[in-house]
Amino acid sequence: MVALRNEPKSEPTEKWEAQLRKGCLELAILACLWEKRLYGLEILRGLEQNSNLVLAEGTVYPILARLKEDGLLQSEWVESDAGHPRKYYWLTASGRQRAVSMGHVWNSFAANLNSLLQPVLNGKGRS
Amino acid sequence: MTSNPMIESYFAALTTQLSDLPQPKRDEVIRELRAHVFDRLEQIAVPTDDDCRTVLTAMGTPVEIARQYRVELLLNRSAWKISPWSLLRTLFRWTLTGIQGYVVLVLAMLGYTVGACLYITALLKPLFPRHIGLFVSEQGINLARFPDPPPGMEVLGAYYIPFAVLLGFLFTLGTTLAIRFVVRKFGRLKQKVTGLAASA
Numbered sequence: 001m002v003a004l005r006n007e008p009k010s011e012p013t014e015k016w017e018a019q020l021r022k023g024c025l026e027l028a029i030l031a032c033l034w035e036k037r038l039y040g041l042e043i044l045r046g047l048e049q050n051s052n053l054v055l056a057e058g059t060v061y062p063i064l065a066r067l068k069e070d071g072l073l074q075s076e077w078v079e080s081d082a083g084h085p086r087k088y089y090w091l092t093a094s095g096r097q098r099a100v101s102m103g104h105v106w107n108s109f110a111a112n113l114n115s116l117l118q119p120v121l122n123g124k125g126r127s
Numbered sequence: 128m129t130s131n132p133m134i135e136s137y138f139a140a141l142t143t144q145l146s147d148l149p150q151p152k153r154d155e156v157i158r159e160l161r162a163h164v165f166d167r168l169e170q171i172a173v174p175t176d177d178d179c180r181t182v183l184t185a186m187g188t189p190v191e192i193a194r195q196y197r198v199e200l201l202l203n204r205s206a207w208k209i210s211p212w213s214l215l216r217t218l219f220r221w222t223l224t225g226i227q228g229y230v231v232l233v234l235a236m237l238g239y240t241v242g243a244c245l246y247i248t249a250l251l252k253p254l255f256p257r258h259i260g261l262f263v264s265e266q267g268i269n270l271a272r273f274p275d276p277p278p279g280m281e282v283l284g285a286y287y288i289p290f291a292v293l294l295g296f297l298f299t300l301g302t303t304l305a306i307r308f309v310v311r312k313f314g315r316l317k318q319k320v321t322g323l324a325a326s327a
Contacts, residue, residue: 040163061156063199065200066199068198084161084165
């Protein structure tokens with residue numbers, strides 16, 4: 001059991017990790033937008049800084065589109081100094097609500113899982 | 128704003144891949160992703176082909192991005208929506224992926240056509256009371272015939288109108304529920320399969 005710990009990530013682990021990231025992306029995007037309105041690339045930068053959630057950068061945009069369809073985000077094109085307009089997103093009232101409720105779910109979920117994982121990661125007990 | 132053949136061909140491919148999105152939505156997607164690419168290249172004074180390639184690779188392939196838009200915007204929604212139009216559109220895309228999709232589409236069209244015909248007979252009943260109705264004879268049941276009226280006795284009279292509307296509604300509803308079931312049950316599976324094929 002102990003020997004397994006330092007093994008490189010196996011393929012199933014990678015697949016699971018990719019699914020996990022994908023599942024969390026929505027919450028992470030809502031969290032990024034909590035403070036102020038941002039455009040796609042700024043959201044991506046926020047995600048890169050605080051987590052490594054994003055696999056391909058293009059994946060953020062379809063999710064933004066759906067969150068907007070669901071009424072959680074609102075968007076607007078704004079002219080920029082760069083010479084082309086950028087599409088800014090911000091949270092709607094129901095987007096804020098969703099972020100809070102998802103945040104609570106995440107917190108209790110993570111706390112429960114962490115306590116379950118304590119013996120596993122300490123490497124004590126059965127070997 | 129810099130432009131580059133590599134970037135142009137990338138967006139041409141993406142436009143093709145997104146062809147099943149409605150035009151305004153597609154234009155908006157392209158515009159947004161272009162802004163992303165230009166912003167990424169902004170930091171470099173004179174972007175080389177390699178720089179463009181790096182930015183586009185980080186973005187993901189047009190096939191993959193289009194697939195995700197489809198997953199997020201279309202199939203997810205039509206699996207729950209009740210509008211026959213959006214369901215038929217989803218089915219229409221399916222027909223491109225195989226024979227099962229085609230069979231389901233034909234059955235769906237048939238179901239909706241029968242429903243529509245029943246509504247039409249209800250509408251026309253006041254105009255052609257002797258030609259439209261529920262006619263029962265030894266040869267079976269007839270709903271309408273032109274130019275001669277169908278054989279047999281008309282049994283419903285004016286009640287034919289609510290009868291036809293109800294029956295038409297049941298056909299439309301039944302077809303819609305059946306498609307929704309099929310799309311939800313097999314749609315995701317299909318997507319997984321095509322997704323794997325695309326990433327392989």
